Amino acid sequence: MDYGATRSRVESYFDGTATQVWADLTxxxxxxxxxxxxxxxxxxxxxxxxxxxxxxxxxARVLDAGCGTGAKAAELARRGADVVAVDISPKLLDIAAKRLPEALRERVTFTAEDMFSPALGSFDAVVAQDSMIYYGASDLARHLDALSSRTPRTVFSVAPRTPLLMAMFWAGKAFPRKDRSPTMVPHSAADLAPRLSGALIEVERVTSGFYISTCLELRA
Known part of the structure; x- marks a missing residue:
C-alpha cells in the first residue's frame, strides 16, 4: 500500500473508532x-x-509530527519552544488543545496536516512518536530525507524488526483489514540507514508488555 492510501487509513482509524481509546490511553x-x-x-x-x-x-521552532493528544507538545512548550503540533486527526487535535495548559497556549500551534508537508516550513528539531510506524521503508526514507532538508534533527520511533513483530506483520497481511487498525510495518536501523542521506543513530528500544518501539535519531 502506498503512502497516500496508508495515510488515509491512519486518518480514518484515529478520527473514528480509536479516538476514545486513544484519549483514555493518554x-x-x-x-x-x-x-x-x-x-x-x-x-x-x-x-x-x-x-x-x-x-x-x-x-527554537519544533515540529511535533503526529502529536496525538499533545503530551510532547506541552513539554516542548514548557521548555520554551515554539511548537507546531501536527496530526491528521482533527478529533485528537481537539483533545490536545483542550488538555494544553492555558499558560502554554501562545507557544503551541495545532494544525490538521500531513506531518511531512513542506508547507509547514523549517524547524530546529522534529519529534515523532509512533506516528511513522505504518509506512514502508521506501516511503518512510523518502519522506524523512525530504524532512531533513528542513531540519537538522529528527527524533522518531519505529516498530523494530523482531521475530514476533515480523510474524504478526506477515500474518496480518493474510486477513482483510477494512475495520481494523492500520498495519504496523517493522523497521531496523540497519535497513533504513542506507536509504537515507543523513546519519541515523539508534537511541533506545523500549519494551513494556504489549508495547515495543525503537527510538532513532536522524541527523542531516
Whole structure:
C-alpha cells in the first residue's frame, strides 16, 4: 500500500473508532492491564525522545509530527519552544488543545496536516512518536530525507524488526483489514540507514508488555 492510501487509513482509524481509546490511553483513566503496559511503554518512549533535545528550547521552532493528544507538545512548550503540533486527526487535535495548559497556549500551534508537508516550513528539531510506524521503508526514507532538508534533527520511533513483530506483520497481511487498525510495518536501523542521506543513530528500544518501539535519531 502506498503512502497516500496508508495515510488515509491512519486518518480514518484515529478520527473514528480509536479516538476514545486513544484519549483514555493518554490520560489517567482506568484501562485494562494490557493497555496499562502500552501506556507505560509510551510514557517511557516519550521521555526518551524528549531527552534528545535540550532542556532549554527558548527560541527554537519544533515540529511535533503526529502529536496525538499533545503530551510532547506541552513539554516542548514548557521548555520554551515554539511548537507546531501536527496530526491528521482533527478529533485528537481537539483533545490536545483542550488538555494544553492555558499558560502554554501562545507557544503551541495545532494544525490538521500531513506531518511531512513542506508547507509547514523549517524547524530546529522534529519529534515523532509512533506516528511513522505504518509506512514502508521506501516511503518512510523518502519522506524523512525530504524532512531533513528542513531540519537538522529528527527524533522518531519505529516498530523494530523482531521475530514476533515480523510474524504478526506477515500474518496480518493474510486477513482483510477494512475495520481494523492500520498495519504496523517493522523497521531496523540497519535497513533504513542506507536509504537515507543523513546519519541515523539508534537511541533506545523500549519494551513494556504489549508495547515495543525503537527510538532513532536522524541527523542531516
Amino acid at each position: 490520560s489517567d483513566a482506568p484501562v485494562s492491564k494490557v493497555r496499562a503496559t502500552v501506556r507505560a511503554g509510551r510514557d517511557r518512549m516519550r521521555d526518551v525522545i524528549l531527552s534528545r533535545l535540550p532542556d532549554d528550547l527558548t527560541g
